[in-house]
Amino acid sequence: MVSQRNLLLDVFRGLAIFLVLLRHGALTAITTRMGWIGVDLFFVLSGFLVSGLLFREYAANGSLRAGRFLLRRAFKIYPLFYAVVVIYLFYNWWKGVSVTTGSVLAELFFFQNYHPGIIGISWSLAIEEHFYLLLALVLTLAATRGYLKGRIVPVVCILIMLLCLTGRALTNAWLPFSPYTHFFPTHLRIDSLTAGVLLSWYYHYRYEATKTFARRYYPALLIVVAAGLLPAFLMEAENEFILVPGFTLLYVAFGAALAIGLIFQWRIERILAATRLKGLYRALAFIGRYSYAIYLVHMLAGPAISNFINQYFFRGDLPVISVFLLKTAANIGTGILLTWLIEKPALGWRDRYFPAPVLKPSASHV
Template identity: 25%
Template sequence: MSSDKPIYFKGLNGIRAIASLLVVIWHTDRFVSLFGVIPKGFYNTGMASRAVDIFFVLSGFLITYLLFAEKEKTGTINFKKFYLRRVYRIWPIYYIITFLTLILMHFEIIPKVNYALESTVLYIFMLANVAYALKIAITSINPLWSIGVEEQFYLIWPHIIKRASNYLKVFIWFYLAVLIVKIVCFKLFSVKMPSLVSFFYHWRLNIMALGAMGAYLVFNKKKILSLVYRKEIQLLAWGILLYSCLVKPIHFYTIIDSEINSIFYLIIILNVATNSKTLISLENKVFNFIGQISYGIYIYHLTVIYVLVYLFKGVGINYFLVHILTLLITIVVAKLSYRYIEIPFLKIKKKFAVVESSNVKQ
């Protein structure tokens, strides 16, 4: 990549598109019963959760690569600029959907919840994953739990990149430490402290660290990438993703299923983004469009479902029509959000870039 151009990885919008569409489709199947329609039941496979893991791997990969580039360029990490970039990218529509939800709850368009005050405080402080673990989350903004996890990752990760020297060793130990904590909690506290177990089960910082390992391999052009790029490895990874969508994600042991599946997601990301001979290219206009607005799609889709439930109260509606309306309206809302809310903040975010990046080809 040329140093005078923004860092751009081809196909990452395609990854974002796939992950966001999987979340919407699987969540729609879960909540279609609110319309009085019988769900098909494929939500129960857990693929929506695996789709969020795709986002985690991708985020860990991209953030770490950019931090590597910044440290190489300047010799350090500018924490202030890093956190301001995250604020301008994540906070605007996070808080918009949070406060919009409170308004919709007030008018009973979205059902009111118990512990509303406690939940609201946790959401305001970006601890949506804590609300989720305590089972006091607001259902229409349940997906915000993953934003809480990402924000907690961002709190510590630039400090690790700045201070570490043997990156791969640090990443592996970090990955294992989080995994061990998850397993210990699962083994010891499943009955007595289920909220703690839920918190650490969803606290997938190690999945983001897995993405960081991928960034290390790419940034340092490690020879092991030649193995990752092999056709049979690509086919295996894509085959597992396809099987996960059509049947169910591969399952060995609940507490480590994210870790196992995410290895194959990383293989897909590395090939799509960095392999000139990738078997499957996700670089096209449709995926680029959906990928650009994927954050909004992820944030808004459940609210769209609940608003549709309110509007279609007492009106018969077809299962597939629910899916079509949910997807189309979510895309329209996300596009408007991107155009009129996110882009203005992204322009401000760009002012704090030490290493410029882009989600569109220059």
């Protein structure tokens, strides 16, 4: 059962943001090469968690309130995001960096995955915003017609995955590489979030079958995880293999890892409790709680703070590992600060004026 604050899911969030920090941390060639996969882990997690909110509501009440769902997501995403946009605008003004109207509009209206914005990494947020709208529309329509618990949802998910894979193959064959045509577009990357929806549907509506499958075939699932992640360690993100089947292998791997984690969570945590890895597990979970804010600021806060400290206190003599640790600490600290100053108050207002749906007693798994 997925609780509102599940420690394992926070660990996955913490792992995802740490991978992203490695991508931009200039630590080693291999960590820079493979760290981008943290974004795809975020995608699978978002698909699983956000669709799970709707699946639980329907399982309990037999209906969905898409408007309230989207409004509550807006309170989660927008206050902190727009605050960071303002911070970036102020920083660019202070540094004398010109900002175009188009880049600002791309950020404000979430099409920065098709047109350059000012934050640089917010293209992934645009994909998630588009996903939320599509998810609310499709699942509400399915719920209205009584299809939500039927197999039409997995069929639609698989269809979206195949369409995205086909789209990536055609794009790679016809167009010269650009992040805005091959890597960032929603219509080519939304399948990673859809994979999370597919896992969520089985977890919520076919839990016993999912548990039986995971327990019976977990050695094969572990092989799937390893095989799906391997290409990202060996190839650059712009490699043709990564750009077409690589993305598919990646979300399959992360979906398998998430399924294993959810089904065997109590065993994993019991084993870790008896080892020194327990502290690392809880540290990742703690960082995962602040992963959204850390992600938003990590391209600005870490470099700016670490460069200032390195230049004025160490005269630029710090080794690479020390600079990375300084950046990481600065990013985590800034993320925690912004979470408490902006995100948590916004969520408090949300829960006060637009509370989550009351779930009636249900025989459903969740």
